[in-house]
Amino acid sequence: MKRRTFLKSVPAVAAATQILPAQNATPPFGTEFPMLDSQTTGQWWNRAVAAAPTANPDAKGKAKGKGKAKGNQGPIVDLNVPRxxxxxxxxxxxxxxxxxxxxxxxxxxxxxxxxxxxxxxxxxxxxxxxxxxxxxxxxxxxxxxxxxxxxxxxxxxxxxxxxxxxxxxxRRDPIDQAEIVIANMSCNSARTKGGRPEIVQHLIAQNPDVLFFAGDQTYQHTEHTAGWLEFGLQFRDVMKDRPTICIPDDHDVGHGNLWGENGKRSTISGDADGGYRYPVEYVNQVQRAQSWHLPDPVDPAPVDRGITVYFTRMRVGGVDFAILEDRKFKSGPAGKIPQMGPRPDHINDEKYDPKTIDLPGLQLLGERQMKFLGQWTQDWTGAEMKCVLSATAFCGAVHLHGSPDNRLLADLDCNGWPQTGRNAALREIRRARATHLCGDQHLAVSMKHGIDAFGDGPYGFTSPALVNTIYGRWWHPKDEQPGANPVAGSPLPWTGDFKDGLGNLMSIIAYANPEDVQDEKKRADGYGLVRFNKKSNQVTFECWPRFSEGKQFPGWPINVNSDDNDGRIPVAWLPDLVIEGAERPVIQVIAESNGEILYTIRAQSSRFQPPVYAAGSFTVKIGKDKPDAQTLTGLKAASKDKAGSKTMKL
The missing domain is CATH 2.60.40.380 (Purple acid phosphatase-like, N-terminal)
Structure with missing residues (x-):
């Protein structure tokens, strides 16, 4: 039966296929972009076994490197599967x-x-x-x-x-478990074809409660749907049975680097002027495929040109995850700061002053996400511990880029720039004593951020690349010396306090350099596991090689106390609070001198003596899930043994 006759005889099928004229006509993203999703659109079934058109010339390359790889030359996956x-x-x-x-x-x-x-x-x-x-x-x-x-x-x-x-x-919500485990993953190279059985089998055995894919799920720049299918085939056996947080990063939307700049369109090679290279419809399609299933956006209004947003929060077993979009609002450097390297986003001038590129008006997370973070830190509904998830790190914890002979002083393609935005974000994260997890950097690093002093900020953990064949990176100080306060007994030579090339303070705890990028068992492929123990308030960072054989990368595991995500040193205390009516109340401390919220935390018990970091008068607010039930004002800071005590009732 001819298709036209068949559709006339079966109205239900005709209705279901009414979108076909668009499918068979011009390229779905316009004649300017015929390469976008070319393998999965139009009369794809006639091309399923034919070579696909060459895509964007750096479709598989990392724009951060020196060269560009050739585009895709054939089908990414077999599309013509049994029905x-x-x-x-x-x-x-x-x-x-x-x-x-x-x-x-x-x-x-x-x-x-x-x-x-x-x-x-x-x-x-x-x-x-x-x-x-x-x-x-x-x-x-x-x-x-x-x-x-x-x-x-x-x-x-x-x-x-x-x-x-x-x-x-x-899965049910594991609220009764003492420990909640999240897998931290990113950067799934398309150059290594086939499955990821080593990682998937390990994850199934380790049984995390939630999966976090931080970006670069696919590097098939102009063929996202085929690349997303490839990713799904690789990880579906572990994703199907547990909640999965997935956020697209630069390569997912077809970029080497992405400076979203509130949704504008990029117009220069490399996209460092800010904005998106490809049509809004393509960007939204990528985001829809990867992130629609997340909890509803907390502020759903699109950015410029109608590009959608997905930043939100999600609670699993009493751990509250803030999910950020750290590319969408960020300023592009081209035309805004002096160029001091081969590209607008690379700096190699060792005499430059980092302050000269931290200019007023530059954005990192943007006003909307900063507002969300501020609200999230104060709302502990359904939460006992907090964690922030985003694509990339709040520092440049890397020296060698792409190859061991390519040393770069500063790479602006991280959340270490602009520095004012970086510090503001870290202060918000610190107010909730939250941990930060991310990927993107192709180098596993665990560090403690510094804002005004080394160690006064939260811990961060950047996952290794799942498959690290795109763009290797190394932590390798030029003088090959450890920083001040190195980790005692570490098997790694270069831990301790350092400044990155942007002047940001960071204390390196562990890193996993590739030994040999040509050997798949020595190029530092892998993933992270993070354990949140609600009873002990301990956070454990684990870093597992792809071919682990039961051993983690040297330097891991790392055990820290969640309270130490606020590393400021107390200089005084407020009265010891005895709170009746709540086992673990929420406590907020505000400096009356300037109205700054110092922190909003869930106490470990019904008794808590608030530390403060300067002399003066303070306000304390308490509640069961938000600091909205009782308020004490005019509390004077004093030495711990002279601050006295107060009883409050909820």
């Missing part, structure tokens, strides 16, 4: 009574319905709970279920047609 396998994978989260599931399908054929279904298994029976459109281009579908009971573990499956299916398990 009972067209649902490739699914990812989900749930928070505060809302379950969100994103399903990724292989491209569909013209006579196949553009609809997917979500089913849940309860009391031994499967029940359909939602239907969703399969988007084109992109081939993703999204399900939202309200009034979600997070106390139950529930099997799910996403279905298409009569036979296609992908199944997994929606």
């Amino acid at each position: 009972d396998q067209v649902v490739c994978f699914a990812i989900y989260t749930h928070d505060r009574g809302v379950l969100k599931v994103s399903a990724q399908l292989f491209p569909l054929k013209p006579d196949e319905a553009r609809e997917a279904r979500l089913e849940l298994k309860r009391d031994g029976e499967w029940k359909e709970v939602a239907k969703a459109e399969v988007h084109y281009p992109g081939w993703d579908a999204h399900f939202r279920v309200e009034d979600w009971d997070n106390t139950q573990t529930v099997p799910y499956r996403v279905r298409h047609g009569e036979k296609a299916m992908f199944a997994g398990t929606i």
Whole structure:
């Protein structure tokens, strides 16, 4: 039967395929960008085994390096799968009574319905709970279920047609566990094809409660859908059974580096003027595929030109994660600061003054995200410990870029620049005694940030590259000497207090340099695990090689106390507070001299003596989940033994 006759005889199929004219006509992102998603759009089934058109010339290259790799020369994955396998994978989260599931399908054929279904298994029976459109281009579908009971573990499956299916398990919220574990991952090189069985098998055995993919899930710059399918095939066996936090970074949206600058369009090679290279529709499609399933954005208004946002919060087992977009609002350096290296974002002038590039008006996280962080630090609803997740690090903890002979003083493609924005963000994170996790740098590093003094800021952990064939990096001080206060007994030679090339203070605790980038077992591939122990208030950083054989990278594990994410040294104390009516109240301390919130924390018990960092008068607010129940003003700082005590009731 001809397709036209078939559609006339089956109206339901005709309705489901009404999007086909767009699929078969001009490139979906316009004639200016025919390379975008070319493998998965148009009459893809006629090209499934043919060589794909050459994409962006640095489609697999890291723009931070010296050279550019050739574009993709063939199909990224086999798209023409058996029709009972067209649902490739699914990812989900749930928070505060809302379950969100994103399903990724292989491209569909013209006579196949553009609809997917979500089913849940309860009391031994499967029940359909939602239907969703399969988007084109992109081939993703999204399900939202309200009034979600997070106390139950529930099997799910996403279905298409009569036979296609992908199944997994929606885990209950592990609120009763003493320890919550998150896997910290990023930078999944496309140059190494095939699966990631070593990492996936280790993760399944280690059984983290939540997965965090910090960016660069795919390096297939102009072929995101095919690259995203490739990523899903690699990690779906571990993602299907636990909540997954996924945020796109620069390579996911087709950039070597990304300076989002509130959504403007970039117009120069390298994009350092700020903004996005590719059309809004493509950027939004990438973000939709990777991040729609996150809890709803806390401030959902799009940025310029209609580019969507996804920064939000998510609670798992009493650990509260703030999920940031540290590329979207950041200023681009070109045309704003003097160029002092081969590129606008690279500095090699050792005589330059870092203050000269920290100019008024430059943005890092942007006003909207800073407002969100400030609110998040003060709201402990459903939270016992806090953690911030973002793409990249708040410092430049790297010396050698791309190759061992390429030393760079400062790379502006990190959250260490602009420095004023960096310090403001770290002060907010410190106010909640939160830990920071990220990726992007292709070098595993655990450090303690300094803001006004070494060690006064929060801990940070940058994960290694999952597969490190794109752009190796090394921590290798030029004088090959440790910093002040090196880690006692460390197997690593260069720990201690350092300044990065931007003048930021950082105390290096551990790093995992590649031994040999040509040997896959020596190039420092791997991932991080972070354990949050709610009873001991301890955070443990683990750093696992891809081919670990049961051993972590030298220098790990690292155990710290969450309270030490605020490393300021107290000079005085307020009265010892005895709080009746709450086992672990929320306590906020405000300096009355300038109104600054020093911190808002959940106390470990009903008794807490607040430290302060200067003399003067202070206000203390307390509550069960927010500091909104009782207030004491005019409290005088004193020595610990002379501050006295006060009883407060909730």
